[in-house]
Amino acid sequence: MDFRKLLIPLGIVLLVGVAWRSMGWQGVLAVSGGLLMWALLHYTRVVKVMGRAADRPVGYVDSAVMLNARLKPGVNLLHVITLTKALGLRRSAEGEEPEVYRWTDGSDSHVTAEFIHGRLQRWKLERPAQVEEAAAAPAADAP
Numbered sequence: 001m002d003f004r005k006l007l008i009p010l011g012i013v014l015l016v017g018v019a020w021r022s023m024g025w026q027g028v029l030a031v032s033g034g035l036l037m038w039a040l041l042h043y044t045r046v047v048k049v050m051g052r053a054a055d056r057p058v059g060y061v062d063s064a065v066m067l068n069a070r071l072k073p074g075v076n077l078l079h080v081i082t083l084t085k086a087l088g089l090r091r092s093a094e095g096e097e098p099e100v101y102r103w104t105d106g107s108d109s110h111v112t113a114e115f116i117h118g119r120l121q122r123w124k125l126e127r128p129a130q131v132e133e134a135a136a137a138p139a140a141d142a143p
Helices: 004-023 025-054 064-070 079-084 127-139
Strands: 100-105 110-116 119-127
Touching: 004 025, 025 079, 064 079, 064 100, 064 110, 064 119, 079 100
Parallel strands: none
Antiparallel strands: 100 110, 110 119
């Protein structure tokens, strides 16, 4: 069970209750104003990230290797979309857990990421054989 769905509304109710007990209606208005500001900031961030992602092809990233290096377990899908500046290509069925998305770069390297309850759990970088051979060739020539 995802406790965030329960704890956040409970925390809001508790915060409003404490504001009522300490300052009456003025406290409730102050807390409500703060919560409204937080909601507007979150909405602005989501709209800005989605606006940037709308200008890019679905499932494309500049460098899959750099994306692989920057990913961390537990980050949310919005954070990954911020990193890639593009929506991921959906690889799983609609509404199915885990949600699987793929981002591919110009060299056909791709990162496949699995999200459970909107949080990144696993990801895998796959590179085509030509890229691996080209990267290994200069190392073999070195003394």
